[in-house]
Amino acid sequence: MTIVLGLTGGIASGKSTVSKMIRELGIRVIDADVIAREVVEIGKPAYQQIVETFGLDILLDNGEINRGKLGEIIFSSEQKRLQLNEIVHPAIRLEMLKQIEDEKRKHSNAVVLDIPLLFESKLTYLVDKTILVYVDEETQLKRLMQRNGFSEEEAVLRIQSQMPLTEKRLLADELINNNGTIEETKKQLHDILSYIIH
Ligand SMILES: CC(C)(COP(=O)(O)OP(=O)(O)OC[C@H]1O[C@@H](n2cnc3c(N)ncnc32)[C@H](O)[C@@H]1O)[C@@H](O)C(=O)NCCC(=O)NCCS
Numbered sequence: 001m002t003i004v005l006g007l008t009g010g011i012a013s014g015k016s017t018v019s020k021m022i023r024e025l026g027i028r029v030i031d032a033d034v035i036a037r038e039v040v041e042i043g044k045p046a047y048q049q050i051v052e053t054f055g056l057d058i059l060l061d062n063g064e065i066n067r068g069k070l071g072e073i074i075f076s077s078e079q080k081r082l083q084l085n086e087i088v089h090p091a092i093r094l095e096m097l098k099q100i101e102d103e104k105r106k107h108s109n110a111v112v113l114d115i116p117l118l119f120e121s122k123l124t125y126l127v128d129k130t131i132l133v134y135v136d137e138e139t140q141l142k143r144l145m146q147r148n149g150f151s152e153e154e155a156v157l158r159i160q161s162q163m164p165l166t167e168k169r170l171l172a173d174e175l176i177n178n179n180g181t182i183e184e185t186k187k188q189l190h191d192i193l194s195y196i197i198h
């Protein structure tokens with residue numbers, strides 16, 4: 001039996017940092033953000049729908065989607081964000097399901113889905129257990145501004161487009177507090193995995 005773990009968090013809460021640690025243990029991680037990029041490549045059905053919905057202005061000179069520009073649009077309008085979600089989420093979900101099935105066929109002990117919107121998109125049915133990487137609001141804002149070079153306003157808009165981490169904490173099976181050092185986070189992860197995966 002392959003156990004399917006859902007790794008989630010908020011924007012810049014540390015999911016990628018934790019998923020890298022998981023990969024280092026030899027466990028396969030399926031990254032929803034990577035899949036989200038692949039399903040909107042030129043020529044894919046979702047690409048066409050995005051251009052029809054948001055117009056040619058959101059394209060770069062080479063025809064690819066200008067992610068910075070599309071981000072500005074969808075993180076400042078809930079209606080636009082829901083429109084984009086409706087276009088891309090079904091394709092992301094299908095691809096994630098396919099990759100989970102691949103891993104089950106290989107009889108791996110465990111596979112991890114790294115997916116920021118696990119709770120918002122009600123996708124917990126895909127996984128056996130959920131692990132939340134959380135930080136306090138101040139740390140989240142600071143790390144997001146630093147990593148992406150966003151102004152406070154841009155960073156706040158993105159954080160507010162997701163379910164608050166305080167709410168996600170009530171929904172998750174396991175919690176990793178990532179306010180501290182990388183080593184402290186790694187220890188929590190190892191403790192959780194050694195208890196879940198035998
Ligand atoms: C708007 C886009 C083009 C911005 O691209 P960009 O390269 O700047 O950011 P990236 O994709 O790396 O996402 C960064 C983080 O933003 C957050 N985020 C992304 N999309 C959304 C969304 N629709 N709602 C809430 N938060 C989101 C997530 O925490 C994600 O980890 C891109 O995020 C996108 O296509 N989003 C829609 C698909 C989606 O929902 N992805 C989230 C995982 S399923």
Ligand SMILES: Nc1ncnc2c1ncn2[C@@H]1O[C@H](COP(=O)(O)OP(=O)(O)OP(=O)(O)O)[C@@H](O)[C@H]1O
Pocket residue numbers: 009010011012013014015016017018033116143144147178179180181182185
């Ligand atoms: N414990 C930590 N101490 C200091 N910095 C950290 C820690 N954990 C993560 N970071 C930094 O915070 C930023 C956000 O972390 P990371 O990219 O892992 O978040 P994420 O949840 O994957 O983000 P996203 O939702 O945008 O994909 C990165 O710049 C990362 O290097």
